[in-house]
Amino acid sequence: MKLKEIAIGYIEIPLVTPFKTALRTVNSVNDLIVKVTAEDGTEGYGEAPPTAVITGDTKESIEAAIRYYIAPSITGMGLDDLPSIMAKMEKCLAKNTTAKAAVDIALYDLYAKLQKKPLFRLLGEKDPSAVKTELETDITISVNDTDEMVRDSVKAVGEGFRILKVKVGKGGEKDVERIREIRKAVGKDVVIRVDANQGWTREEAVSTITAMEDAGLGIELVEQPVSYHDFKGMQYVTAHVQTPILADESVFSYEDGVRVMEEHGADLVNIKLMKTGGIHEAVKICDAADRFGIKCMIGCMLESKVSVSAGVHLAAARSCVTMADLDGPSLCKVDPYEGGPVYQGPKILLSEDYGIGITKVPVKFERI
Ligand SMILES: C[C@H](N)C(=O)N[C@@H](CCC(=O)O)C(=O)O
Numbered sequence: 427m428k429l430k431e432i433a434i435g436y437i438e439i440p441l442v443t444p445f446k447t448a449l450r451t452v453n454s455v456n457d458l459i460v461k462v463t464a465e466d467g468t469e470g471y472g473e474a475p476p477t478a479v480i481t482g483d484t485k486e487s488i489e490a491a492i493r494y495y496i497a498p499s500i501t502g503m504g505l506d507d508l509p510s511i512m513a514k515m516e517k518c519l520a521k522n523t524t525a526k527a528a529v530d531i532a533l534y535d536l537y538a539k540l541q542k543k544p545l546f547r548l549l550g551e552k553d554p555s556a557v558k559t560e561l562e563t564d565i566t567i568s569v570n571d572t573d574e575m576v577r578d579s580v581k582a583v584g585e586g587f588r589i590l591k592v593k594v595g596k597g598g599e600k601d602v603e604r605i606r607e608i609r610k611a612v613g614k615d616v617v618i619r620v621d622a623n624q625g626w627t628r629e630e631a632v633s634t635i636t637a638m639e640d641a642g643l644g645i646e647l648v649e650q651p652v653s654y655h656d657f658k659g660m661q662y663v664t665a666h667v668q669t670p671i672l673a674d675e676s677v678f679s680y681e682d683g684v685r686v687m688e689e690h691g692a693d694l695v696n697i698k699l700m701k702t703g704g705i706h707e708a709v710k711i712c713d714a715a716d717r718f719g720i721k722c723m724i725g726c727m728l729e730s731k732v733s734v735s736a737g738v739h740l741a742a743a744r745s746c747v748t749m750a751d752l753d754g755p756s757l758c759k760v761d762p763y764e765g766g767p768v769y770q771g772p773k774i775l776l777s778e779d780y781g782i783g784i785t786k787v788p789v790k791f792e793r794i
């Protein structure tokens with residue numbers, strides 16, 4: 427069965443509240459959607475969020491990468507040999523991981539549908555006993571004034587969330603105050619993970635995290651304390667604090683992941699499909715994590731349910747994945763799609779539907 431055609435379209439979904447990190451503020455999801463179609467008419471879907479401050483990928487660059495490089499390279503290839511398609515896609519242009527991820531996800535969705543299997547069963551075939559059918563996601567608390575963050579945290583806990591991913595990285599001392607007040611308001615049973623999105627220097631990171639430790643704030647982990655290219659800084663922070671450090675922006679590829687694991691650039695790794703260029707590379711990082719005995723998070727950018735569903739399937743399939751930051755759909759005001767994993771507050775339930783499970787995507791597609 428051959429890949430007959432690739433089509434693209436756009437979706438815009440407003441957010442419940444503005445999403446604010448140390449790197450950016452966004453009010454809506456504005457993503458490109460990819461549809462791939464097999465010769466027999468079976469379709470697969472993928473999604474590309476332009477997260478320029480992290481991946482370097484813009485709406486324009488994603489569309490150009492798919493239209494002028496990826497689609498002409500892989501259309502017409504045999505769908506029974508996914509690794510060959512992925513190798514061709516990898517070779518047709520460097521970087522552009524978001525465009526590659528959207529096409530990779532659509533192809534895995536299509537492939538699993540042709541195999542008549544849910545994607546998580548397919549990805550979990552190496553160790554079916556480790557496969558999960560339910561996950562728990564955290565929810566992001568945007569970085570704002572302390573009072574607003576406390577209100578947002580209390581609201582999230584009231585909605586049933588038990589794990590908060592609190593955005594910081596906007597002034598070390600202020601960050602300690604933010605976490606202190608949130609902890610006071612939500613009590614000791616709520617898990618608090620902190621994401622600095624590269625907002626601290628290495629010295630500031632160590633003093634801020636140490637202050638949180640000394641104050642007994644019970645932080646589960648700190649994500650990406652320093653700049654993505656400051657590998658020595660990541661090693662320094664990891665070695666000088668008790669709290670586990672999670673590498674996010676420092677790990678895009680398999681090679682990045684192995685370097686962090688081998689050279690102790692962090693204790694944990696956040697795998698995101700938009701950084702790896704899709705599932706095929708993410709699986710390799712999971713294999714490395716199994717070898718090194720490192721636990722991973724599957725995270726997402728600010729994305730909606732098409733690509734986040736692919737992250738859900740991967741998280742469910744692999745035992746090294748013990749943390750899910752797959753809250754994109756929870757941050758959106760509406761869910762415009764049909765099908766896919768079911769979100770019930772923090773719970774994500776997988777079904778036996780084929781592929782990633784998304785059945786309806788309300789987008790006007792242009793065949794390219
Ligand atoms: C949405 C998710 N919880 C998240 O915080 N993801 C990123 C930031 C992504 C973005 O800016 O779109 C992260 O840093 O973990």
Ligand SMILES: [Mg+2]
Pocket residue numbers: 621623649650674675696
């Ligand atoms: Mg992060």
